[in-house]
Amino acid sequence: MDLDIGTVAARSGLPPATLRYYETRGLITSVGRRGLRRQYDASVLDQLALIALGKVAGFSLDEIGQMFSTHGEPCIDRDRLSERADALEEQIQRLGALRDGLRHAARCPAPSHLECPTFRRLMQLANRGKLRQAGPQHPPG
Amino acid sequence: MDLDIGTVAARSGLPPATLRYYETRGLITSVGRRGLRRQYDASVLDQLALIALGKVAGFSLDEIGQMFSTHGEPCIDRDRLSERADALEEQIQRLGALRDGLRHAARCPAPSHLECPTFRRLMQLANRGKLRQAGPQHPPG
DNA sequence: GTTGCACTTAAAGTCGACTTGAGGTCAAGC
DNA sequence: GCTTGACCTCAAGTCGACTTTAAGTGCAAC
Numbered sequence: 001m002d003l004d005i006g007t008v009a010a011r012s013g014l015p016p017a018t019l020r021y022y023e024t025r026g027l028i029t030s031v032g033r034r035g036l037r038r039q040y041d042a043s044v045l046d047q048l049a050l051i052a053l054g055k056v057a058g059f060s061l062d063e064i065g066q067m068f069s070t071h072g073e074p075c076i077d078r079d080r081l082s083e084r085a086d087a088l089e090e091q092i093q094r095l096g097a098l099r100d101g102l103r104h105a106a107r108c109p110a111p112s113h114l115e116c117p118t119f120r121r122l123m124q125l126a127n128r129g130k131l132r133q134a135g136p137q138h139p140p141g
Numbered sequence: 142m143d144l145d146i147g148t149v150a151a152r153s154g155l156p157p158a159t160l161r162y163y164e165t166r167g168l169i170t171s172v173g174r175r176g177l178r179r180q181y182d183a184s185v186l187d188q189l190a191l192i193a194l195g196k197v198a199g200f201s202l203d204e205i206g207q208m209f210s211t212h213g214e215p216c217i218d219r220d221r222l223s224e225r226a227d228a229l230e231e232q233i234q235r236l237g238a239l240r241d242g243l244r245h246a247a248r249c250p251a252p253s254h255l256e257c258p259t260f261r262r263l264m265q266l267a268n269r270g271k272l273r274q275a276g277p278q279h280p281p282g
Numbered sequence: 283g284t285t286g287c288a289c290t291t292a293a294a295g296t297c298g299a300c301t302t303g304a305g306g307t308c309a310a311g312c
Numbered sequence: 313g314c315t316t317g318a319c320c321t322c323a324a325g326t327c328g329a330c331t332t333t334a335a336g337t338g339c340a341a342c
Binding site for chain 1: 187220229233239267
Binding site: 201 | 298307
């Protein structure tokens with residue numbers, strides 16, 4: 001019961017071009033062709049779901065690729081997940097500080113934000129890199 | 142008491158090329174030249190600090206540019222800051238859920254993550270887009 | 283038997299924020 | 313007065329994850 005690429009595309013929500021792209025990157029594997037068309041095992045849907053999760057968790061496609069063992073089942077390093085969770089934790093802290101700073105600036109009575117000490121402190125943090133890597137991602141598309 | 146571009150670069154930590162780039166994007170303005178070299182008013186350092194802050198807060202350079210009034214002083218829309226703070230808040234929530242999911246998966250006893258219900262739930266959330274835009278940014282350089 | 287559509291390939295284009303490279307200019311130090 | 317080094321301009325290159333384009337193929341329906 002293999003799935004045509006069109007079916008996989010429909011069920012996963014990803015365009016066929018993306019599936020082919022993932023295949024060239026080694027993230028998924030097709031089990032054969034029917035005519036020209038790639039056929040996939042149904043398990044590819046799980047893999048794609050996993051890829052999607054990896055992406056929102058901040059892994060690059062290369063990193064995600066490494067999480068699939070040399071073939072078939074995922075072999076996700078638990079330490080790696082922990083690391084990523086820790087990184088997320090730090091990021092959450094930074095974002096929290098940033099959010100508080102922005103909230104303050106938004107209701108601060110100083111005529112210019114530059115005259116508000118809290119805002120200036122925030123500016124300095126940003127400049128010293130203390131807040132780096134904290135920015136929300138502008139959605140790629 | 143204007144500053145040479147080299148001085149601004151040294152004090153801001155940004156390479157001259159970036160300062161020129163910001164100038165072409167309309168984010169900063171030079172007050173003249175000495176020989177070939179751009180000279181900047183000392184206030185440019187404040188502006189750069191503000192730009193850095195804007196960036197970590199997730200604004201694009203274009204958005205940041207719009208925050209400087211047609212000339213000179215910044216005119217930052219307080220509503221806009223609030224909006225961004227709210228967006229950050231949401232993002233923090235998503236990241237928190239993600240972090241918890243990863244932590245769980247990291248110590249979950251299921252032989253494969255695919256067999257862990259919590260992990261699968263997380264995968265589904267990711268696929269439905271509930272977690273989208275949550276990823277930490279891979280630092281651009 | 284031919285039309286149409288979804289697929290196929292390979293290569294090139296996109297986005298944002300820069301960085302890098304080639305070729306040129308200028309002020310200061312020796 | 314010549315070298316050096318930091319700047320100048322303009323164009324092109326980089327990164328990641330795709331998307332788009334052009335030209336071609338094959339199954340299914342009419």
